[in-house]
Amino acid sequence: MTVNDDVLLVHGGTPLEGEIRVRGAKNLVPKAMVAALLGSEPSRLRNVPDIRDVRVVRGLLQLHGVTVRPGEEPGELVLDPTRVESANVADIDAHAGSSRIPILFCGPLLHRLGHAFIPGLGGCDIGGRPIDFHFDVLRQFGATIEKRADGQYLEAPQRLRGTKIRLPYPSVGATEQVLLTAVLAEGVTELSNAAVEPEIEDLICVLQKMGAIIAMDTDRTIRITGVDKLGGYDHRALADRLEAASWASAALATNGNIYVRGAQQRSMMTFLNTYRKVGGAFRIDDEGIRFWHPGGQLKSIALETDVHPGFQTDWQQPLVVALTQATGLSIIHETVYESRLGFTSALNQMGAHIQLYRECLGGSDCRFGQRNFLHSAVVSGPTRLQGADLVIPDLRGGFSYLIAALAAEGTSRVHGIELINRGYENFMEKLVELGAKVELPGKALG
Ligand SMILES: CC(=O)N[C@H]1[C@@H](OP(=O)(O)OP(=O)(O)OC[C@H]2O[C@@H](n3ccc(=O)[nH]c3=O)[C@H](O)[C@@H]2O)O[C@H](CO)[C@@H](O)[C@@H]1O
Numbered sequence: 001m002t003v004n005d006d007v008l009l010v011h012g013g014t015p016l017e018g019e020i021r022v023r024g025a026k027n028l029v030p031k032a033m034v035a036a037l038l039g040s041e042p043s044r045l046r047n048v049p050d051i052r053d054v055r056v057v058r059g060l061l062q063l064h065g066v067t068v069r070p071g072e073e074p075g076e077l078v079l080d081p082t083r084v085e086s087a088n089v090a091d092i093d094a095h096a097g098s099s100r101i102p103i104l105f106c107g108p109l110l111h112r113l114g115h116a117f118i119p120g121l122g123g124c125d126i127g128g129r130p131i132d133f134h135f136d137v138l139r140q141f142g143a144t145i146e147k148r149a150d151g152q153y154l155e156a157p158q159r160l161r162g163t164k165i166r167l168p169y170p171s172v173g174a175t176e177q178v179l180l181t182a183v184l185a186e187g188v189t190e191l192s193n194a195a196v197e198p199e200i201e202d203l204i205c206v207l208q209k210m211g212a213i214i215a216m217d218t219d220r221t222i223r224i225t226g227v228d229k230l231g232g233y234d235h236r237a238l239a240d241r242l243e244a245a246s247w248a249s250a251a252l253a254t255n256g257n258i259y260v261r262g263a264q265q266r267s268m269m270t271f272l273n274t275y276r277k278v279g280g281a282f283r284i285d286d287e288g289i290r291f292w293h294p295g296g297q298l299k300s301i302a303l304e305t306d307v308h309p310g311f312q313t314d315w316q317q318p319l320v321v322a323l324t325q326a327t328g329l330s331i332i333h334e335t336v337y338e339s340r341l342g343f344t345s346a347l348n349q350m351g352a353h354i355q356l357y358r359e360c361l362g363g364s365d366c367r368f369g370q371r372n373f374l375h376s377a378v379v380s381g382p383t384r385l386q387g388a389d390l391v392i393p394d395l396r397g398g399f400s401y402l403i404a405a406l407a408a409e410g411t412s413r414v415h416g417i418e419l420i421n422r423g424y425e426n427f428m429e430k431l432v433e434l435g436a437k438v439e440l441p442g443k444a445l446g
Pocket residue numbers: 026027028100101127128129130131132133134169170171172173174195197312313314336337338
């Protein structure tokens with residue numbers, strides 16, 4: 001089924017039950033696709049989900065002369081970068097505002113072509129999301145950067161050189177920027193205060209398969225010894241732990257029971273601990289994880305989002321919906337993005353009691369304390385939710401609204417559902433498989 005309409009009618013009150021599958025991670029797959037640009041041979045990426053961020057990167061790679069075709073198995077892509085030098089890059093502006101991934105083309109294009117043009121970035125509107133760390137590190141490697149009206153133009157007057165970098169904050173994107181640039185730079189790069197998310201480790205695995213030399217210390221330090229040439233890779237992307245947690249939260253909020261095939265314990269340990277503290281049940285096997293509401297009352301908790309191995313910020317929004325059903329006061333302190341709690345006002349319209357605060361509540365001080373950002377929340381529950389008219393604000397906020405609408409009494413109209421396709425593969429089919437009562441006005445589902 002192709003989804004064109006942008007409004008979904010959700011009739012709430014039915015527990016989600018059944019099985020769905022998650023495939024490769026949204027936060028790894030597009031980056032592994034960019035890594036293919038560094039190679040002198042074709043690469044093979046398996047477990048690729050059909051989501052918009054993958055389609056955007058595929059389009060950008062093709063624009064730069066990379067041939068991208070389906071492989072033998074479903075969800076396999078073969079990426080051939082051997083004709084990048086002869087590509088005629090036109091219409092790159094069409095990709096402006098599409099996702100956050102174009103910024104990661106900088107290093108690979110500078111190595112291959114000596115220059116790069118990066119259109120304006122997209123991604124979720126959950127904070128200012130500056131890219132200053134990216135440009136600071138690229139300058140340290142020897143790149144020059146010129147801001148133009150429609151994007152950024154970069155040049156490498158000579159081969160980029162390895163360098164010693166300390167990130168002001170363990171940014172995922174800036175860490176990936178360093179990795180994708182340092183692998184072909186001359187000499188050694190030492191990156192400290194690096195992000196160490198599982199998707200970054202998987203990207204390092206991809207790069208190592210291509211011939212890179214990368215050592216990860218236990219103290220957020222990554223050492224990369226530049227090499228002259230990289231080959232291709234054959235890699236199965238790690239599973240999407242963010243999507244898996246979203247479905248786990250949906251099971252909890254709707255009194256449901258969902259087996260998430262593909263979910264992996266290792267990358268979800270922090271989420272699983274929190275899920276258990278809230279009162280959710282789960283059982284892990286070799287193929288996936290079953291999540292369910294075991295009956296009785298859910299418990300309120302104090303939760304702080306953080307960089308890995310802390311509680312991942314992208315898990316926060318869906319879990320907040322489940323916390324509206326927990327007894328007592330839950331405290332959420334969002335320390336990664338300054339504006340990721342705005343989605344709660346619509347939950348309040350549905351009957352939730354969520355109060356936002358500028359202070360750092362629930363433990364430590366973060367970068368956003370005393371800076372006028374509503375980045376802490378107190379959720380008081382349990383509350384009955386009522387169906388409402390909802391407009392999707394961002395990817396995880398959007399999925400959270402779906403969960404709230406499914407948990408609510410009555411019917412909700414959820415506008416802007418196309419945004420969810422950016423990171424959730426076939427989410428409508430999955431909802432129908434799980435027994436959700438959803439309708440696209442004028443269309444049959446399921
Ligand atoms: C496509 C992708 O993988 N997106 C993920 C990635 O986003 P992304 O890579 O954009 O997130 P970062 O880790 O870079 O951002 C974390 C924090 O650092 C700040 N910052 C970042 C870069 C910079 O140059 N300057 C700066 O100040 C950001 O504003 C934010 O407050 O990691 C986030 C944190 O796990 C996740 O929520 C996103 O799902």
